[in-house]
Amino acid sequence: MKRVPQDSAPESTHRARNAVARERLERASSPADAVEAVGEIVSQLFGSEEYALLAVDRTRTRLSLVTSFGIDPASFRDRSMAEGLIGRVARRGASFLAGRSSRLGASEEELSLSACVPIMEGGRVAGVLAIFRLLPHKRGISAGDVELLDILSVHAAPALAAPAAAPPPPSSPTATLPPPFAASSRLKSVYLYPGDAFVSDSPVELTTILGSCVAVCLWDTMLHIGGMSHYLLPASPLGQSASLRFGDAAIPALLASLERLGSRKHSVQAKLFGGAAVNASAQARGGAELGRRNVEMARRMLGDHGIRIVAEDVGGTAGRKLRFRTDDGLALVKVLGNG
Template structure:
C-alpha cells in the first residue's frame, strides 16, 4: 500500500516536472527542460527525441544524447518499439510492455513515450539505459511520462541534432544576448566548470548536489554537479560521483592559482525527490551526497558559507563566479 510519504514524494516530483516545463520559453529551452527531467527525476541520461514527418510514416531525429545519432536518424513507424509507440500513441515501458517486434537497436530501450501536440502524436521520446542508481521504473514515473508526453511538443521544433550541436553539449543551453558580458553556463550531472572570467552557472538539483566554490582573494570560482556520492568498487571514477567531482573542482581552481585557504563553499541539493520506494532507490541518497560533500570539504580545510539541502523538493540555482553570490528557487514543493 502506498504510504503518505511516498505519495508526497511522487506529487513533488510531478510538480517539479510541471513547473519546469511550464517555464519553457523556446524549443531549445524545451529540450534542456526535458533533459533535466530525465536526468534528475527519471534517472536517465541516454535518450533520443524523434519527430513525426509530414507523411506520418516516418520519424526523424531531433536530438540525441548518449546514443549514436546515426542509428536514430530516420525510422519507419511500422518498425520496432519506438515506431509502435508513434503508431499506437501508447508508451512502451520495459518490464511492463511486450518487447515483441523490437528492432535490433532497441535492446537497451527502457521506454518510448509518444509526444502529443493537440491530441495527435507528433513524435516519440526514446529512453535507453538508466543511471546506476535507477534499477527500473516505478509507479510514480508514469506521472512524469505524462508530463513529458503532454508538454514536450515544443522541443520537437529543434529540428536536427546535427544542425543544433548545442542540443548534445552538456554545458550549452540557450545563451543570453551577445551584448551581455556574463557567460551563462548550465551544468548537468557529471559537469564541473571553473572560470576566472565572470560567469553565471546554473543547475537543477534533486537528490544530486551542486557544490559552488569561490576564491575570495582572486574573486573567481566554479561549480560541480554530482549525481552519486562515490563510485562502486571496480567501477572507473567519474565526475558523476562526488568522490571524483569535488577533488576535480578543487584541482581545477588550484590550477588557476587558487589556494584552499581562500576557497569558500556553498552546497545545494540532496533532496529525497528520487526515492519513491526504499526497495528501488536508497531514500538516503540525497543525504549521502550532502555528507560526502561536507566530508571532503572538511578534509580540504574549506569552510562552508551556506547550505540549502535536504527536504523533498528540487531546487534551481544560479551562482556567480565573480562575486560568489547564489540564488536558489525551490521547485515542486509539496
C-alpha cells in the same frame, strides 16, 4: 575558463544518467514518490522545466491531468484523445519527438512540444508524458535522451495512480524571480550537466538543475574566481574508476582545477545546494536517502580539505534551479515543484 577534465566518454555519462533514472523510478514506493521521480528526471536529467503527465480514463477516450510544471494546466486538465499530438501519442502508442515526427494536427498549446511519450502498463497505453520547451543549453534531443524517454515510458506508470492535480486558487499570486536573476543575463552562461564540473577565471554564470544531486560551488575571495561541480552519487563503487559523477572524485577535482588557476585553499569558500529527498520513501543502499548521503559526502570532503562552508540550501523534497556567478560568488536558487 574550462571544464574540469572528464574521465569518461559522453556515451558512458548517458548510460550512468539513464541507470540513475531507471533506479529512481523502480524504487518509487508510492504514486506520489513516482510523480516526484518523473519530475526530477524531466527537469534534471532530460532538461526541461515544462511538462505535463496525463492519464487515460476508463473509457479510453479522454486524458486527465495528473501533474504538471511550468505550463498553464487549464488546457490539459481534460482532453479528448482524438485531438492534437498528445492525443495521437495516446491513441497510437508511438512517441512524438520534435524534429523527427510530424507536427501535423498540433493544437496551439502543442506548438512548443519537444517530446511526448506513451506511458505503458500491461501492454497498453495508460497515459502520456508531454515535455515542452527545453532548457537553453539543450540544442535538441540526443540518442541518449531518446533512451531516457524510453525508460520513462516503461517505468513511469505508477505515477499515473497519483491523485489528479487540483486547480490553483483563483487568487493565487504569480511567482516572480528576484531582480538579481534578471541582471545576471549580462554574464556568459554555462549550463552544467549532472556529472560535470567547470571553473573560470573570468565572469561566468553557471546554471544547473538539482534533485538528489549536489552542487558544490567554490569561490576564491582573493582572486574572485570560482567553479562548480554537480555530482549524482556520493562515492565511486569498489572496482569502478573515479568519475565526476561521484562526490569523492568531483570535489577534489574541482579544487585542483581552481588551484591550477592560482587559487589557495585558505582563500576558498564553499556553498552547497541540492540533496533533496525527491523520492522521499525510497531508500538508497545502506538505508539512507541518496540526497542526504550526497550532502554528507560534500561536507566531509570539504572539511578534509579545510574549506569553509559559508552557505547552503540542501535537503527538503523539491528540486532546485541554481545559478552561481564566478566573479562575485553570488548563488541564486529557484525551488522547482509540481503544479
